[in-house]
Amino acid sequence: MVLLLLVLCILAAPFAGGTASAASPAPSHIDAVLLIDVSNSMNKSDKNNIAGEAMKMFIDMLSAQGDKVGIVAYTDKVQREKALLQIGSAADKQDLKDFIDGLDRGAYTDIAVGMEEAVKVLENGSDPGHEPMIVMLADGNNDLNEATGRTQSQSDQELDAAVETAKQKGYPVYTIGLNADGKLNKEILAGLSNKTSGKAFTTDSADDLPQILSEIFADHLKLKVVPVQSITANGSYQEVTVNVPNSSVLEANISIMSAKPVTAKLTDPSGKEAAIPSNDVLLSKSSTYSLIKLLSPEQGDWKLQVKGVPKDKIDINLVFNYDLELKLDALQSKTYKKGDTVEISSHLYSNGAKVTLSNLYQDMKAVLLATDTDTGKVQELPMDNTGAVFKGSFEIAESHNYELKVRAEESSFYRESDVLTINAKTGAVATSTSKPAGAGGTEPAQDKSSSKTLYYIIGGIVLVLAAAVVLWLLRQKSNRGFVGQMVVEVLDGNTGEKTYPQYKKLAAFRGKFTLHQLLQLAPELKESEKLVFTPGKNDRLMLRGSEEISVERSGRVVDTARGLELKSGDRISVALQTVDKTILLEYLI
Structure with a gap:
């Protein structure tokens, strides 16, 4: 009976043997403030309105749903x-784009x-679960109104204070310096970016956007630009190939x-032409660009066919967005x-659920980065990725402080x-959420000495045994596999059209999976x-499920x-409320 009570207490309290990573999921959405200089000097430094085109394109590249955008236009x-x-x-x-046109x-x-x-806009409206950022478009030059008595020294002090706040709160500033007239102040813009862990760019042409x-x-968002031919x-019509590397895109x-x-025309990997635009293929156009977003x-290989005016140069660029995070195991x-x-192991998570598709791990290269913070020496140790996990090990050579993280x-x-973090002097171990420099990440746990009585020792042994039993039971349940497959069709309530049946094998899942x-x-x-x-x-x-979502069987x-x-x-059948669509499912073995 005592053991049962202890088990219940452990289940009700934070479980000490849980994951070594932070409890909250990694952000997958952006909260961005577009900051633009709209002074008269921009008529020369940005005579072709690159800033407006850049902001519109930025907005079009954001996710179809979930991201936040604010705009500040200043003189x-x-x-x-x-x-x-x-x-x-x-x-x-x-x-948002209409607002930009009205500046x-x-x-x-x-x-x-x-x-x-x-x-201030980020402080007042940023979601704690999102990635905040500032994108600034300017020429970097001040032109103060002498009639107000404002001095350059006062402006510099207030700018330094604002940049320090951005640094402390983890707001990276990305600057796009506009230099059509050759009077760009690169130093001031680069300084803003460097101090806040952002990046600085320079352009005088929309071609660079x-x-x-x-x-x-x-x-x-920890992505890589995938080159596509110009x-x-x-x-x-001229054809280029756009390869979608895996199903986690x-x-x-x-x-x-x-x-x-x-x-443009688009053909999916099966050879079927994809309508542009459609529910799954969004199209945005401007005077200088077109952006196609595949949801x-x-x-597989998608074929993009593009037709333009003879001798016109057409540049094509590709950026994927993933809802993936990497967590350390206990x-x-x-x-x-x-x-x-x-011994270190790490898993990928999508939408909070562990990714169990081994081919995704095998397509990636993972290393364990081990830093001796006493000496500054960094070791890069390759990790095994032959299964649906990254595995590696690190030997503690000295009684020093170490920081370990996995990069895949x-x-x-x-x-x-x-x-x-591992303090090999005291033995203490702690984890902290990765933050930009100065963003106030979690401090390593401090070792506190305390008296150990026989009472606590016996109690600790009992708790450990109980925890081991519970962990074993939970692990057995979470590792249970699935058999068979699910036939999936989506019925559009507006058009009455139904997608072709897709056969989803369930063997890749472990423990549980969501319909999403x-x-x-x-x-x-x-x-x-x-x-x-x-x-x-x-x-x-x-x-x-919950009562909020309607499920029918046999009508x-x-x-x-x-x-x-x-x-x-x-x-x-599952009738969704937020969109007029019904998901039709059939379970087969």
Whole structure:
């Protein structure tokens, strides 16, 4: 009975043997403030309105739903401002772009005014679960109004204070210096970026925008720019290949830059032409670019055919977006000393669920980065990726302090785990969430000496034994596999059209999976994550959900809150509320 009570207490309290990474999931959305100098001097430094095109393209590259964008237009005062708006539709993006088109010029310039306001917008509206950032478009030059008595020294002091706040709060500033007149102040813009762990770019041509914006996205969301060939138009359709490397791609952004009009066709990996635009293929156009966004694209080679005006240069760029994070698994021991070997394992997670597709791990290269903080020496140790996990080890050579983290990468993205700190002098172990420099990450746990009585020793032994029993039971349950496959069709309530049946094998999942995962994490179908499948007895499935989502079997609504058992041949339909679509499912063995 005592053991049972202890088990219940452990289940109710934070479990000491849990994951070594932070409890909260890694951010997958952006909260961005677009900061733009709209002073009269920009008529010369940005005579072709590159800033406006850059901001519009940035907005189009953001996720179809979930990201937030605010806009601050400044001179020596805030000319116009738009608080952070959460994007939920194409209309929201158009609203932001219309706001940009309505911006007016002013006489003077004070960078400090703009930076202070951009920081305030993030402070007042940024979601703690999102990645905050500032994208600044300016020529870097101040032009103060002498009539106000404002001095350059005052402006510099206020700018320094705003930049320090951005640094402390983890707001990286990415600057795009506009230099059409050759009077760009590179130093001031580079300083803003360097101090806040952002990056600085320079341009005087819209031709540079895809590369600049792609690098900003890549740096901020731990992605890589995938090169796609440039072509010289000949008046006919010319084909390029866009490879979607795996099924974990959330969105693929294909930007097409051309000074003259272009038309495009798209064919999916099965050879079927994909309509542009459609529910899964979004199209945004401007005077200088077209952007095609593929939502949860099928893995494989997509064929893009582009037709332009003869001799016109067409640049094509590609950036993927992934909803993936990398977490460290729990360590085997809580204390380590000189001579011990630390066994490290790490898993990828998508939408909070562990990724069990071994081919994704095998397509990546993972290393264990071990830093001796006493000497500054860094070791890069290769990790094994032959299964659905990254495994490696590190031997503690000295009684020093160490920081360990895992970095995994492939051709289009990379991920880094949280930092694990080991004090081999005292044996203490702690984890901290990775933050930009000065962003106030979690401090390593301090070793505290305390008296050890026989009472605590016996109690600790009992707790450890109870925890081991519970952990074993949980692990047995979480590792249970699935059999069979699910036939998936999506019925559009507006058009009456139904997608071709897709056969999803369930053997890749372990423990549980959501309907949203089965639907390849399509953003518009996020509501489906409320339905969870777990293995049942005799090769059956158990489905559980909430009353908020309607499930029917044989034309009758069923109560999934209590659990619904599915056997081979059973069919159900799931009516989504946020979009007029119904998911049709059939379980087969």
